[in-house]
Amino acid sequence: MNDLIFLIINGITVASIYGLIAVAVSITWSALGLLNLSYGFIFSFAGYGAWLAERHIYGEPIFVMFMGIAAGVIGGVLVCLLVFIPVHDKPNFTIRGMIGTLAVSLIGGQILLQNFGPKAKLLPEFFGYGKIKIMDVVLTADKIGIIFSSIIMLTIVVRWMKSSRRGLEIRAMMMNPHAASIVGIGVRKTGIYVMAVTGAMTGLSAALLSQTYYLSPFSGLTPMIKGVSIALMGGLGSVRGAVIAAIILGFNEALTTKFLGGRYVLMTQFALIIIVLIIRPRGIAGILDKAREA
Amino acid sequence: MSDIKTKKRKTWKNPLAVWGAKGGNHEVPTPEWKNPHQIWRDTKAFKVPTTKIGRFHYEYKSSNHGEKIWNRLRWWPTRRTILWTQGVYNRKSLKPEKIRKDKRPIFWFLSLLALAIMPFILPDGFKNSLLTAGGIFGIYASINLCWTLVIGTAGIFSLATYAIVGMSAFLTTWLSINLGLPWWMLPMIGMFVGLAFGVIIALPALRLDGFYYGLLTLGLNELCRVFITTSHAFGAASGGLYGADTFVDDNWAPMTQTLVQYYSGFALLIAALFLFRFVDGKRLGRILKLAPEKKEAFAEASGVNYKRARVTVFLISSIALGFIGGFYAAYYRGSAFDIFSFHTVIMGLAMITIGGIGRADGAVAGTLIIVVLDRVLVELGPYRYIIIGLIMMFTILFLKNGLFGIRKQFRDWRDKKKGEARSSRLERGGEMLPEQATEMDNKDEIYRKRYDKMQREFLKTLICDEIIEEHKQKPLGQHSEALERVCYYFRRGAMNDKYVVKCEVPFKKYKIMALSGVRGRSPRLVEDKIYDTVEAAYHGLFLRRIQDLMEA
Numbered sequence: 001m002n003d004l005i006f007l008i009i010n011g012i013t014v015a016s017i018y019g020l021i022a023v024a025v026s027i028t029w030s031a032l033g034l035l036n037l038s039y040g041f042i043f044s045f046a047g048y049g050a051w052l053a054e055r056h057i058y059g060e061p062i063f064v065m066f067m068g069i070a071a072g073v074i075g076g077v078l079v080c081l082l083v084f085i086p087v088h089d090k091p092n093f094t095i096r097g098m099i100g101t102l103a104v105s106l107i108g109g110q111i112l113l114q115n116f117g118p119k120a121k122l123l124p125e126f127f128g129y130g131k132i133k134i135m136d137v138v139l140t141a142d143k144i145g146i147i148f149s150s151i152i153m154l155t156i157v158v159r160w161m162k163s164s165r166r167g168l169e170i171r172a173m174m175m176n177p178h179a180a181s182i183v184g185i186g187v188r189k190t191g192i193y194v195m196a197v198t199g200a201m202t203g204l205s206a207a208l209l210s211q212t213y214y215l216s217p218f219s220g221l222t223p224m225i226k227g228v229s230i231a232l233m234g235g236l237g238s239v240r241g242a243v244i245a246a247i248i249l250g251f252n253e254a255l256t257t258k259f260l261g262g263r264y265v266l267m268t269q270f271a272l273i274i275i276v277l278i279i280r281p282r283g284i285a286g287i288l289d290k291a292r293e294a
Numbered sequence: 295m296s297d298i299k300t301k302k303r304k305t306w307k308n309p310l311a312v313w314g315a316k317g318g319n320h321e322v323p324t325p326e327w328k329n330p331h332q333i334w335r336d337t338k339a340f341k342v343p344t345t346k347i348g349r350f351h352y353e354y355k356s357s358n359h360g361e362k363i364w365n366r367l368r369w370w371p372t373r374r375t376i377l378w379t380q381g382v383y384n385r386k387s388l389k390p391e392k393i394r395k396d397k398r399p400i401f402w403f404l405s406l407l408a409l410a411i412m413p414f415i416l417p418d419g420f421k422n423s424l425l426t427a428g429g430i431f432g433i434y435a436s437i438n439l440c441w442t443l444v445i446g447t448a449g450i451f452s453l454a455t456y457a458i459v460g461m462s463a464f465l466t467t468w469l470s471i472n473l474g475l476p477w478w479m480l481p482m483i484g485m486f487v488g489l490a491f492g493v494i495i496a497l498p499a500l501r502l503d504g505f506y507y508g509l510l511t512l513g514l515n516e517l518c519r520v521f522i523t524t525s526h527a528f529g530a531a532s533g534g535l536y537g538a539d540t541f542v543d544d545n546w547a548p549m550t551q552t553l554v555q556y557y558s559g560f561a562l563l564i565a566a567l568f569l570f571r572f573v574d575g576k577r578l579g580r581i582l583k584l585a586p587e588k589k590e591a592f593a594e595a596s597g598v599n600y601k602r603a604r605v606t607v608f609l610i611s612s613i614a615l616g617f618i619g620g621f622y623a624a625y626y627r628g629s630a631f632d633i634f635s636f637h638t639v640i641m642g643l644a645m646i647t648i649g650g651i652g653r654a655d656g657a658v659a660g661t662l663i664i665v666v667l668d669r670v671l672v673e674l675g676p677y678r679y680i681i682i683g684l685i686m687m688f689t690i691l692f693l694k695n696g697l698f699g700i701r702k703q704f705r706d707w708r709d710k711k712k713g714e715a716r717s718s719r720l721e722r723g724g725e726m727l728p729e730q731a732t733e734m735d736n737k738d739e740i741y742r743k744r745y746d747k748m749q750r751e752f753l754k755t756l757i758c759d760e761i762i763e764e765h766k767q768k769p770l771g772q773h774s775e776a777l778e779r780v781c782y783y784f785r786r787g788a789m790n791d792k793y794v795v796k797c798e799v800p801f802k803k804y805k806i807m808a809l810s811g812v813r814g815r816s817p818r819l820v821e822d823k824i825y826d827t828v829e830a831a832y833h834g835l836f837l838r839r840i841q842d843l844m845e846a
Contacts, residue, residue, distance in 0.1 A: 035505050090690075091694070094505060098505070098508075099644075099690050100687060102640050102644075102686070103683040103684075103686035103687045104683070104687075105640075106680075106682065106683040107680050107683035107687075110680050110683070221636050225512060225513055225636075228513065229513045232509050232510060263524045263525070267521065270513055274510070277502055277510065278498060278501050281501045281502050281506070
């Protein structure tokens with residue numbers, strides 16, 4: 001029982017990181033109609049930003065984490081300027097945008113490889129090495145920190161989207177981009193906000209994941225694909241759905257590891273996603289009519 | 295007007311002098327005047343700069359024998375001609391001519407011929423590396439043709455193409471190693487593997503649409519990669535699974551091996567092109583062209599079962615991809631894990647987008663470009679991926695549908711420019727805008743107005759102090775050419791608002807009036823000024839007309 005709880009906590013830890021990327025993918029798709037497949041690049045970019053900050057500026061873990069978020073913002077805005085703004089009014093925008101983000105991630109990955117080499121880098125532990133024991137379950141500071149910082153980030157983003165003027169603009173774009181542009185909400189300006197916020201989320205997830213695992217030019221790929229799958233299962237465009245899907249997939253990962261073995265995690269995960277999508281083609285929280293028509 | 299005195303004074307010969315009219319001199323002096331033909335030439339001139347481009351005028355037309363029916367070659371046993379030829383008559387010479395309406399078969403034939411004779415014309419230094427790359431090109435081009443069938447023809451945005459090829463390659467390699475299957479069995483078994491995977495992957499495609507499906511297949515690709523790399527059966531350690539039976543004999547000379555590989559890849563490409571042509575160009579393709587994205591409801595209402603057609607195309611191309619997977623295994627004796635990587639998917643997408651999505655020529659040309667960059671220019675190192683990425687960016691930023699969409703894009707742009715140029719030279723039409731001209735019943739009126747405008751432009755250049763002075767001296771009688779032309783124009787003006795002199799008291803009081811131009815409606819007085827003599831009244835009337843002319 002104990003190791004099941006341990007695995008579930010593990011699953012939730014990983015899911016909270018992937019959930020950040022999932023929410024980022026989800027918001028980008030629903031607000032901008034951009035299928036951003038360059039989050040892998042933004043992830044590595046933010047990770048290397050944090051690593052550089054730790055090396056050259058200041059080694060305090062919290063500072064490094066915030067530098068990772070800042071680098072994520074820069075990466076997101078970069079993708080917005082390179083792909084979204086020139087392409088958003090062209091015909092076949094969705095496929096163009098997707099290929100553009102792929103091209104950016106191809107070029108960016110190679111540039112990172114050129115500058116930093118293929119050797120993996122490690123970020124410092126942000127949350128120290130403390131441990132708490134609650135009813136026979138040992139919780140490391142690392143895991144608690146990851147879960148809480150993701151939840152804080154997500155809460156800030158959701159509050160910001162709910163209560164601020166910019167958030168109102170983004171939500172208007174999600175509901176109906178044409179009407180939003182008619183009432184004077186600038187598509188390009190909103191694009192920059194959206195990409196900055198989602199870049200910050202990716203940057204946080206990069207900083208959090210790179211301290212546990214490692215950082216390499218292409219290490220963002222797996223988190224991105226996982227994030228995309230979670231976003232897909234939760235329903236593109238829905239933050240709530242993405243959170244539910246992340247939790248479900250985290251549980252799934254824990255249970256599969258426990259009863260079938262780690263090799264079958266992806267198989268059960270995709271079986272689950274396919275089943276959910278066959279029942280609800282727009283994901284758990286996606287509503288057919290309200291989903292964005294690309 | 296002011297510089298008129300500096301000009302040389304000319305004389306005007308009076309053509310009416312022979313009649314011996316009073317005061318009808320043979321010659322009178324006249325001020326400098328402009329040739330009236332000049333304004334006609336200026337108006338008619340085509341002022342917009344043009345370059346020698348065009349759709350029809352510079353198209354090659356072969357001459358046609360007037361008596362003999364064309365020698366039409368046909369694909370036996372169909373009635374289909376080899377080249378789509380249209381007979382036209384030359385507009386100027388009226389000679390019969392032939393034009394090839396669709397030259398793509400010629401280009402396809404020439405490029406495939408170039409590929410076929412490539413091994414014999416390559417220099418020895420590059421031969422080996424280029425032929426190896428050529429074999430890879432054949433395989434990748436075939437995969438991309440099948441992918442084009444899925445994305446372009448069927449409209450299913452699947453990113454799991456390389457996953458099907460890879461699964462087929464791995465399974466057939468495994469079977470070949472463990473059951474000792476000969477190489478020719480591998481593509482056959484691969485077809486079944488492809489069909490099985492096609493069915494599994496096609497199931498969600500029925501429910502999901504567009505990019506939801508694309509993201510799902512991206513995940514499936516990752517699933518296959520993780521499954522293959524972590525499973526013990528498929529050689530987790532060695533970076534791939536090798537050891538399948540192959541059609542290339544190790545005992546042959548190295549060049550023979552390369553040649554066999556090259557030509558087998560070439561044959562696969564030809565087969566894939568035939569598949570593309572017979573799926574995309576025949577019934578299934580026609581059905582799906584009626585049901586493009588977002589027009590499915592219309593297609594359904596027209597009685598087209600587009601879903602069934604989509605899935606059929608998807609399954610056909612999955613079988614073909616399985617075949618290619620088996621061929622791949624027999625070609626390389628196995629397969630590397632690389633085929634499942636995200637990098638391969640990006641490269642594949644680059645191949646089909648650079649050429650233009652949904653076109654066979656685009657898929658093949660894009661593959662050629664990427665394979666040359668990726669496999670031939672290896673010494674560029676990682677820069678070649680940056681170049682590929684930049685080409686992709688260029689394609690999405692500036693091209694409508696890849697390289698092979700440039701032709702249409704250029705023509706659209708040229709037509710737009712032509713339209714702009716046409717609207718910029720509206721003044722050629724004279725007083726009337728084209729939309730007014732269509733509503734005018736009497737078309738002569740359009741030409742009259744145009745002529746009238748030209749004439750007034752010309753007459754304005756003739757008005758100077760000298761002719762006014764000349765008219766003041768002698769309102770009636772023989773004038774210089776400039777004044778005579780102005781007077782002729784005034785005299786034959788329209789009746790409405792034409793100025794006339796009214797005699798109030800003979801030899802004492804004259805006034806200027808304007809005719810109404812309508813029968814029964816009396817003329818109106820235009821000014822209260824009283825002229826003492828009829829000559830002064832004539833001149834006053836002349837001045838008013840000049841004023842009207844200069845103001846118009």
